[in-house]
Amino acid sequence: MHNAIEVEGLTKVYKSGRKGSPPVLAVDHVSFQVRKGEIFGFLGPNGAGKTTTHRMLTTLLEPTEGRIVIDGYDLAHDAYFAKRRMGLVPEESNIYVDLSGWENLIFTGRLYRVPKGERERRAAELLKAFGLWEKRHVKAEYYSKGMRRRLSIAMAIIHRPAILFLDEPTPGLDAQSTRMIRSLIRQMNAEGTTIFLTTHQIEEASQLCDRVAIIHHGQIAAIDAPERLKRDFQRVQSVEVALSPDGQRHGQALERLPGVNKAVKMGDKWRLYTDDPSALLPRVVHYAEEQGARIVSLNTLGPSLEDVFLAITGQEVGSVVPGNEDSPSRKRRGNR
Amino acid sequence: MRRWSKARLWDELAQIWTVASKDVRVYYLTPPMIMFGLLMPFFLFFSFSIRRGMGPAAGLARLLALNTFFTASSAGPVIIPLERRARTYDRLLVAPMSLVSLLLGKTLVGAFFAVSVALVSLVGGLLLHVPIAHLGWVILGVMLVSGSFAAFGLIFGSFPSSSVGGIMMPSTLLRWPLLFISGIFIPLEEMSPWARALSYISPLTYAQDLMNHAVLDRGVIPLVVDVVVLLLSVGLFLIPAIKLHHRSKVLGY
Ligand SMILES: Nc1ncnc2c1ncn2[C@@H]1O[C@H](COP(=O)(O)OP(=O)(O)O)[C@@H](O)[C@H]1O
Numbered sequence: 400m401h402n403a404i405e406v407e408g409l410t411k412v413y414k415s416g417r418k419g420s421p422p423v424l425a426v427d428h429v430s431f432q433v434r435k436g437e438i439f440g441f442l443g444p445n446g447a448g449k450t451t452t453h454r455m456l457t458t459l460l461e462p463t464e465g466r467i468v469i470d471g472y473d474l475a476h477d478a479y480f481a482k483r484r485m486g487l488v489p490e491e492s493n494i495y496v497d498l499s500g501w502e503n504l505i506f507t508g509r510l511y512r513v514p515k516g517e518r519e520r521r522a523a524e525l526l527k528a529f530g531l532w533e534k535r536h537v538k539a540e541y542y543s544k545g546m547r548r549r550l551s552i553a554m555a556i557i558h559r560p561a562i563l564f565l566d567e568p569t570p571g572l573d574a575q576s577t578r579m580i581r582s583l584i585r586q587m588n589a590e591g592t593t594i595f596l597t598t599h600q601i602e603e604a605s606q607l608c609d610r611v612a613i614i615h616h617g618q619i620a621a622i623d624a625p626e627r628l629k630r631d632f633q634r635v636q637s638v639e640v641a642l643s644p645d646g647q648r649h650g651q652a653l654e655r656l657p658g659v660n661k662a663v664k665m666g667d668k669w670r671l672y673t674d675d676p677s678a679l680l681p682r683v684v685h686y687a688e689e690q691g692a693r694i695v696s697l698n699t700l701g702p703s704l705e706d707v708f709l710a711i712t713g714q715e716v717g718s719v720v721p722g723n724e725d726s727p728s729r730k731r732r733g734n735r
Numbered sequence: 736m737r738r739w740s741k742a743r744l745w746d747e748l749a750q751i752w753t754v755a756s757k758d759v760r761v762y763y764l765t766p767p768m769i770m771f772g773l774l775m776p777f778f779l780f781f782s783f784s785i786r787r788g789m790g791p792a793a794g795l796a797r798l799l800a801l802n803t804f805f806t807a808s809s810a811g812p813v814i815i816p817l818e819r820r821a822r823t824y825d826r827l828l829v830a831p832m833s834l835v836s837l838l839l840g841k842t843l844v845g846a847f848f849a850v851s852v853a854l855v856s857l858v859g860g861l862l863l864h865v866p867i868a869h870l871g872w873v874i875l876g877v878m879l880v881s882g883s884f885a886a887f888g889l890i891f892g893s894f895p896s897s898s899v900g901g902i903m904m905p906s907t908l909l910r911w912p913l914l915f916i917s918g919i920f921i922p923l924e925e926m927s928p929w930a931r932a933l934s935y936i937s938p939l940t941y942a943q944d945l946m947n948h949a950v951l952d953r954g955v956i957p958l959v960v961d962v963v964v965l966l967l968s969v970g971l972f973l974i975p976a977i978k979l980h981h982r983s984k985v986l987g988y
């Protein structure tokens with residue numbers, strides 16, 4: 400049996416849009432396989448090349464180099480058949496705002512040549528399953544962000560695709576929509592759909608995926624089951640503390656606290672890498688009391704993808720400051 | 736592997752219709768379509784082309800050609816950039832149909848708008864008892880000319896851009912010269928030989944001549960030639976549109 404997705408040496412160079420700006424190597428000779436029936440996660444920070452890959456896999460973007468085979472069909476010459484087998488949910492919900500939820504679904508059903516009776520049954524079923532039934536005749540213009548996302552997912556699966564591609568389906572959504580989307584992904588997978596999911600949330604990838612590829616700067620650093628990647632994730636959790644007065648001098652002492660793997664200075668703060676942030680917190684508080692120092696701020700940070708990437712590729716953790724402040728794995732604890 | 740079959744052909748035809756009917760429903764009374772498709776041609780007509788001593792029938796033939804040219808060729812450059820910006824265009828690009836079908840669907844949209852605007856002029860003409868030589872030819876001719884110019888408009892709509900303004904500008908810049916070299920303002924028979932040779936480049940020349948045949952029963956080019964040229968031009972205009980779509984796919988729009 401062939402794989403659901405086979406990718407070989409996939410590369411994308413964006414030619415400079417404006418004169419003078421250099422070309423961007425967004426995806427750099429990436430190869431991987433997704434087995435049938437798998438939920439495959441494509442995990443990476445912003446700008447890693449996830450959307451670029453997603454768009455190449457779904458025929459929207461022409462690769463600079465490399466081969467893509469979807470369900471046995473090579474995109475280079477059998478895109479038509481591949482397109483019939485796939486459904487896609489883009490990063491931005493692209494629904495027709497001038498049409499109602501119902502009309503959006505029926506239109507998509509017609510584009511995929513779902514027979515009339517079937518598409519109406521299926522549209523009703525999906526609208527109900529996604530909590531959009533009451534608003535089915537309202538123009539999608541008046542839908543909330545979460546409703547739009549749910550509608551765009553419903554539109555992606557009206558023709559029961561064999562492979563579903565989702566590009567960061569949950570960030571910025573309300574809890575109810577997020578829960579609904581994740582449970583739908585699991586359910587569709589249980590019914591046999593292969594899922595290709597890009598995300599920048601480590602939790603999402605570990606909760607949902609059978610296997611995860613970690614991508615950074617257009618390259619894959621590792622592909623493995625989330626349990627096995629967990630070790631790498633854990634190594635790069637941390638506690639961040641700012642002490643006053645004279646916060647700089649505590650570095651060496653903090654690094655010697657039990658459970659601290661490494662201390663890295665980040666501005667006026669110290670970042671203490673540890674496998675177990677919650678055990679380390681009281682020790683840091685105790686240390687501060689002992690030293691008569693005031694704690695200006697104290698946070699625990701989940702693993703940042705940048706650090707995971709560095710850990711996996713054997714580079715120095717903490718040598719890159721995570722760029723995305725909106726990383727949901729970043730939890731604030733006491734902030735004084 | 737069999738790539739084409741009767742079932743596939745049927746699917747593609749249905750999808751052309753799906754694409755076109757959705758657009759007609761969504762865009763028929765939107766401000767850009769009214770502006771570029773409806774007001775502009777009438778404005779042009781009343782400000783430039785009514786000449787003293789021109790009979791009502793000649794006026795109607797000219798109005799029909801002008802209308803159809805501007806309305807049909809406006810749909811592509813308005814609708815495609817709007818859809819690219821809303822990213823809904825991706826839906827059509829990933830749907831299982833050939834790019835030609837998608838483009839024919841979009842051609843049909845422009846043609847539909849042009850035919851409906853022309854219908855207004857035509858009904859007005861009939862109410863005013865403007866003599867029309869061959870009504871059947873007028874209707875067929877309007878449809879053919881609309882199809883050709885709608886496909887022409889797609890060339891501009893296909894430029895890798897998601898701004899209507901950025902596309903309307905060059906498309907207007909190119910449409911004006913075609914308008915002026917054509918036989919629409921100066922009848923072909925009054926042109927100097929070199930101007931006349933030049934006018935044969937413009938598809939509008941054939942449209943105007945076809946309308947003259949239909950309304951006035953008086954054309955300069957043989958009717959068959961008008962029809963064949965306009966039919967072929969649909970295919971001819973689709974080629975750059977396809978090329979430009981491919982370019983968008985490389986650039987990442
Ligand atoms: N159309 C484009 N033209 C030029 N550069 C682009 C384009 N799209 C994305 N990029 C660049 O390619 C890189 C990868 O982007 P993207 O695939 O969107 O990442 P992600 O989805 O992981 O956040 C980024 O550096 C981005 O700026």
Ligand SMILES: [Mg+2]
Binds near residue numbers: 446449450451567
């Ligand atoms: Mg992205």
